[in-house]
Amino acid sequence: MRSGVVLANESIGGGYHHMIVNCPKIAEEIKDGQIVHIRVKDGYEPLLRRPFSVYLYDKKAGTIEFVYAIKGVGTEMMKSFKPGDEIDLLGPTGKSYTLKEGAKKIVLLGRGVGIASIISLGASAADKGIQVEAILSGKSPEKVFGGKALQSPTTTVNEVYDIDGTSDVENVMKILRRTQEEGGIDQIFVCGSKRLGQLAYDFANEHNIEGYVSLEERMACGIGVCHVCVCKTTKGYQTVCKDGPVFPLAEVYG
Numbered sequence: 001m002r003s004g005v006v007l008a009n010e011s012i013g014g015g016y017h018h019m020i021v022n023c024p025k026i027a028e029e030i031k032d033g034q035i036v037h038i039r040v041k042d043g044y045e046p047l048l049r050r051p052f053s054v055y056l057y058d059k060k061a062g063t064i065e066f067v068y069a070i071k072g073v074g075t076e077m078m079k080s081f082k083p084g085d086e087i088d089l090l091g092p093t094g095k096s097y098t099l100k101e102g103a104k105k106i107v108l109l110g111r112g113v114g115i116a117s118i119i120s121l122g123a124s125a126a127d128k129g130i131q132v133e134a135i136l137s138g139k140s141p142e143k144v145f146g147g148k149a150l151q152s153p154t155t156t157v158n159e160v161y162d163i164d165g166t167s168d169v170e171n172v173m174k175i176l177r178r179t180q181e182e183g184g185i186d187q188i189f190v191c192g193s194k195r196l197g198q199l200a201y202d203f204a205n206e207h208n209i210e211g212y213v214s215l216e217e218r219m220a221c222g223i224g225v226c227h228v229c230v231c232k233t234t235k236g237y238q239t240v241c242k243d244g245p246v247f248p249l250a251e252v253y254g
């Protein structure tokens with residue numbers, strides 16, 4: 001268990017909140033795509049921690065950041081965290097995304113709140129000079145975030161929406177094909193939508209590209225003990241909290 005101090009916790013529109021927490025221990029250990037489980041209140045109600053992707057981190061400053069959507073009792077309580085509040089964190093947990101040695105170009109595909117999982121990876125890749133093609137999908141422009149955090153000379157951000165049809169499979173496939181034609185994609189990373197996961201798998205399979213998906217399942221213990229979060233994979237049932245949340249695409253969709 002780690003203690004963190006809230007530095008900021010503000011609405012960013014679209015039903016999302018952005019929270020910055022000072023927690024040097026987690027910031028030091030965190031890897032892209034890992035999870036932190038937040039205790040939203042002392043006592044027994046609610047008892048279970050809530051799992052969140054670490055959206056961004058700054059190892060020097062000792063900070064980690066989250067973007068969260070208000071869904072139920074826990075996230076409703078998180079909304080009232082104020083700067084200076086001390087919060088109880090468990091993490092980082094789970095498997096991270098890994099950038100392949102020598103990778104020159106990667107694709108990030110994120111939808112809705114699942115975008116939070118892929119942004120720090122995009123930032124890490126850009127820091128290494130890797131070309132990043134990000135496709136950020138949501139119902140409407142307010143439901144898409146993270147574009148600014150990805151800004152870099154080697155990154156292209158494509159925002160696609162349901163309201164104008166640009167998030168359709170055909171259009172996303174078009175962006176993927178164009179990216180592949182402009183120079184081979186080395187890896188694809190996806191989070192936030194089964195439909196996008198399937199599309200990424202089909203594309204990766206067709207072009208022999210290494211791909212990973214981060215899964216979301218309801219969680220209880222968060223440390224691989226209770227098996228509430230199991231998912232079926234080609235390797236049998238695996239826990240999303242400990243064996244995942246990041247899995248090779250072929251293990252989930254193959």
Ligand SMILES: Cc1cc2nc3c(=O)[nH]c(=O)nc-3n(C[C@H](O)[C@H](O)[C@H](O)COP(=O)(O)OP(=O)(O)OC[C@H]3O[C@@H](n4cnc5c(N)ncnc54)[C@H](O)[C@@H]3O)c2cc1C
Nearest residue numbers: 050051052053068069071072073074075116216217218219
């Ligand atoms: C690996 C992972 C990463 C996630 N990253 C983010 C993120 O970056 N931003 C974000 O907004 N949300 C994220 N979520 C979803 C987030 O955990 C749920 O929205 C949150 O737990 C809902 O809590 P609640 O009390 O408001 O909702 P309630 O519905 O009241 O929660 C009841 C119980 O169900 C669990 N639960 C409900 N929905 C989910 C869910 N979708 N996934 C897992 N457990 C759930 C809660 O933890 C709680 O134990 C992530 C989930 C997982 C598994």
Ligand code: FES
Nearest residue numbers: 220222224227241
């Ligand atoms: S939440 Fe208990 S095993 Fe994953």
